[in-house]
Amino acid sequence: MKRITLLLLDVWREVCRHLEIGESVSRVAPLLVRYVPVDLVLIRQLDLKRSWVDTCAAGRSQPNGNPMPARTVCSAEQLERLLAWCQLGEVVHGRAEAIRTRLPGLVPDEITADVLASPLAISDAPAGLLVFTALRGQRFGDEGIDLFRSLREPFTVALENDRRLRELTTLREAVEADNRALLSKLGRQDISDSIVGAETGLRPVMEQIDLVARSDAPVLVLGETGSGKEVVARAIHKRSRRSSGPFLRVNCGAIPPELIDSELFGHERGSFTGAVGQRKGWFERADGGTLFLDECGELPPPVQVRLLRILQDGSFERVGGERSLHVDVRIVAATHRDLHALVSSGRFREDLWYRIAVFPIHLPPLRARREDISALAAHFALRAAQRLGTAPLLPSADDLNLLFAYPWPGNVRELAAVMERAAILGDGKCLEIARALGATTPQPPRPAESREAVLLSATECCLTLDEAITRHIESALLRTRGRIEGPDGAARLLSINPHTLRAKMRKLGLAWQKFRSPRQ
Numbered sequence: 001m002k003r004i005t006l007l008l009l010d011v012w013r014e015v016c017r018h019l020e021i022g023e024s025v026s027r028v029a030p031l032l033v034r035y036v037p038v039d040l041v042l043i044r045q046l047d048l049k050r051s052w053v054d055t056c057a058a059g060r061s062q063p064n065g066n067p068m069p070a071r072t073v074c075s076a077e078q079l080e081r082l083l084a085w086c087q088l089g090e091v092v093h094g095r096a097e098a099i100r101t102r103l104p105g106l107v108p109d110e111i112t113a114d115v116l117a118s119p120l121a122i123s124d125a126p127a128g129l130l131v132f133t134a135l136r137g138q139r140f141g142d143e144g145i146d147l148f149r150s151l152r153e154p155f156t157v158a159l160e161n162d163r164r165l166r167e168l169t170t171l172r173e174a175v176e177a178d179n180r181a182l183l184s185k186l187g188r189q190d191i192s193d194s195i196v197g198a199e200t201g202l203r204p205v206m207e208q209i210d211l212v213a214r215s216d217a218p219v220l221v222l223g224e225t226g227s228g229k230e231v232v233a234r235a236i237h238k239r240s241r242r243s244s245g246p247f248l249r250v251n252c253g254a255i256p257p258e259l260i261d262s263e264l265f266g267h268e269r270g271s272f273t274g275a276v277g278q279r280k281g282w283f284e285r286a287d288g289g290t291l292f293l294d295e296c297g298e299l300p301p302p303v304q305v306r307l308l309r310i311l312q313d314g315s316f317e318r319v320g321g322e323r324s325l326h327v328d329v330r331i332v333a334a335t336h337r338d339l340h341a342l343v344s345s346g347r348f349r350e351d352l353w354y355r356i357a358v359f360p361i362h363l364p365p366l367r368a369r370r371e372d373i374s375a376l377a378a379h380f381a382l383r384a385a386q387r388l389g390t391a392p393l394l395p396s397a398d399d400l401n402l403l404f405a406y407p408w409p410g411n412v413r414e415l416a417a418v419m420e421r422a423a424i425l426g427d428g429k430c431l432e433i434a435r436a437l438g439a440t441t442p443q444p445p446r447p448a449e450s451r452e453a454v455l456l457s458a459t460e461c462c463l464t465l466d467e468a469i470t471r472h473i474e475s476a477l478l479r480t481r482g483r484i485e486g487p488d489g490a491a492r493l494l495s496i497n498p499h500t501l502r503a504k505m506r507k508l509g510l511a512w513q514k515f516r517s518p519r520q
Helices: 002-017 021-032 076-088 096-102 142-186 203-213 229-238 260-265 301-313 339-344 350-356 370-388 397-405 411-426 433-438 451-461 465-480 490-494 498-508
Strands: 038-047 052-060 071-073 092-095 114-122 125-134 219-222 247-251 290-294 330-335 359-362
Touching: 002 021, 002 142, 021 038, 021 052, 021 142, 038 076, 038 142, 076 114, 076 125, 092 096, 096 114, 114 142, 125 142, 142 247, 203 229, 203 359, 219 229, 229 247, 229 290, 229 330, 260 301, 301 350, 339 350, 370 397, 370 411, 397 433, 411 433, 465 490, 465 498, 490 498
Parallel strands: 219 330, 219 359, 247 290, 290 330
Antiparallel strands: 038 052, 038 125, 052 071, 092 114, 114 125
16 A cells, blocks of 8 residues: 555655656656556547647657657547547556447557557546556456556646647747737837838848738738748738737647647637637637738648638638627738749648748848948847847958858858847957957868868768758757756757657657656
């Protein structure tokens, strides 16, 4: 009895320490194998809208390279049987085949072992499914079943913690967007509002902006990353009849696919697990104003269909809703990708392309408008001085020569970073442009190497794309000691959404556990 009490204490400690459900389950699974012959711990969720049961978290008691069971597609009748079983709240025990016969969809098809399963309920509503699978050739005894019953509560708390974490993240992003909209209404000036080069390198772009701003036609801004696409979108909004309305920016590439419907169109209370209240989406919040869809080339095909409809007549339904809503929103989309190629490959709808590209604006990269570099450098230098509280300084003629000679692969965004770095390095006395550029200036090729040697070196170090991505993620996990989320996590280091990183790691067979130090 004392051993079980100590185990439950350890489980509760891990659940309270880690808010993300995947990390909680991965930490708890190895603790259980010392008491029961558990091989795999699964947390699964019912998705009634898409008619499937999805694995949202999985953990193995022992290191194993086998892929984790994922999604099980179910019929409407099978989902009703699962829901009825969830209402009873009973524990089922038996071979996987027998349980699948009785409750199709509960246990993934890949599993053949002895299984324990139970619904997890929050406020008497089914929140998830807890599934234990036994080690090969072993079965769960009475002691294991009793322990499983005791573990339902901490796993329910872990699932609820994860739901609240996701909800808080979504609310925080919404508040940040609302703050940006309020700043726009008040006419506050910041980097995104300043259009340096409007009379020089950006004159053709500004002429296009003035032409299209007076209408409500959708605009597609095409340009490299960091070239200032959001600046163009804000300029269109400020010159339009909607300037007193909200301006909201949505990074389509940063929203997980399973959340993008809810983010864009909102949801009704109870429409899915975790939908504790009604929520307005980005389109409703932008009603009467402008919605900037950044990186629109990342939108998944189902969302492209719904976006096409709202562009046609302004109507949509919230997730889980039955009432058609109508909004008056002007769409400005942007991408750095080749949408023509995406249309040709079938990854972007041709009819949507025609809708959003009514008025395309091509934003030139900084290297194509070098006449703007001196004005931009001065602007960012003065802004850096204001932020750092130092005396205002301007780049010298020698500094400008260095800036003109640099290729600027990161465009205006990189120039802003270089000028701020130069101001910091100069400590208020000067602008250390040469030192600031030293961290980004490419090294010249070594002339001593023959062409054959260079080709041989390239062949030896040439990796497949998956191998290169694997090594890159592994190096990030080594630096963060296996941590994925948070300010010190690998996702932040790689500038990628944590959910996207986990999906990529599952595809590549990478496990974060092996990068953890023994004391963590």
